[in-house]
Amino acid sequence: MELHTTKNGEKTLYIPKMDETYHSRNGAISESNHVFIRHGINRINGDIHILEIGLGTGLNALLATQEAKKQNRKIYYHTLEPYPIPHNLLNQLNYGQLLNDKKLFEEIHEASWEISVHLTENFVIYKTQQKLEEVILDFKKYDVVFFDAFAPKKQPELWNKTIFKKLFESLKPNGILTTYSAAGKLKRDLKSVGFELEHPPGANGKREMTVAIKK
Numbered sequence: 561m562e563l564h565t566t567k568n569g570e571k572t573l574y575i576p577k578m579d580e581t582y583h584s585r586n587g588a589i590s591e592s593n594h595v596f597i598r599h600g601i602n603r604i605n606g607d608i609h610i611l612e613i614g615l616g617t618g619l620n621a622l623l624a625t626q627e628a629k630k631q632n633r634k635i636y637y638h639t640l641e642p643y644p645i646p647h648n649l650l651n652q653l654n655y656g657q658l659l660n661d662k663k664l665f666e667e668i669h670e671a672s673w674e675i676s677v678h679l680t681e682n683f684v685i686y687k688t689q690q691k692l693e694e695v696i697l698d699f700k701k702y703d704v705v706f707f708d709a710f711a712p713k714k715q716p717e718l719w720n721k722t723i724f725k726k727l728f729e730s731l732k733p734n735g736i737l738t739t740y741s742a743a744g745k746l747k748r749d750l751k752s753v754g755f756e757l758e759h760p761p762g763a764n765g766k767r768e769m770t771v772a773i774k775k
């Protein structure tokens with residue numbers, strides 16, 4: 561894993577073997593804000609249970625804690641991460657500074673695994689060091705799934721009907737799955753397990769993204 565700088569000077573990570581970055585090369589914070597806050601958290605009212613696929617750098621988690629505070633809503637944030645990022649790389653990411661919450665950014669990564677940790681008055685994080693394919697998820701628990709896996713072509717084992725059915729079942733009625741991708745196979749697979757789809761414009765000028773709704 562290597563440090564990579566996006567076009568607007570933010571840091572993200574790059575995996576040479578996969579030729580894949582953790583975020584859009586045009587901007588990490590703008591992408592996370594658009595896909596996961598605007599088209600995730602902000603589409604649901606009241607207290608909210610989130611499932612994130614891939615804690616990674618913790619950027620989505622940090623933005624979600626800030627949103628919980630801003631909107632005075634409770635967020636219960638369950639995040640999966642089978643491959644935690646080594647500390648020497650985490651220390652070089654600049655989201656804490658850019659979002660004026662360096663301490664919270666560190667606390668997200670320092671939080672123990674496999675237990676609920678109250679990070680703020682409004683935000684409880686539960687980090688699970690397991691793969692999505694293997695984890696057992698509660699039925700009808702979540703309001704929103706942040707589907708932030710590596711791209712479909714790079715990680716096909718996470719972008720298929722079996723996985724989407726599991727996520728559909730873990731969502732409450734009217735719950736949503738949001739993701740940056742709008743690939744044709746993704747659309748067909750999501751529909752085939754029962755989701756209704758919307759395709760708003762994507763982040764950073766991308767044509768479209770996907771919001772899948774469990775109607």
Ligand SMILES: C[S@@+](CC[C@H](N)C(=O)[O-])C[C@H]1O[C@@H](n2cnc3c(N)ncnc32)[C@H](O)[C@@H]1O
Nearest residue numbers: 582614615616617618619643691692708709710
């Ligand atoms: C595109 S990155 C995004 C990470 C994160 N949301 C962020 O903002 O930094 C994808 C993440 O999924 C994780 N991942 C890889 N395989 C996974 C699996 N089988 N189940 C769950 N997460 C996985 C990776 O380690 C990585 O952190």
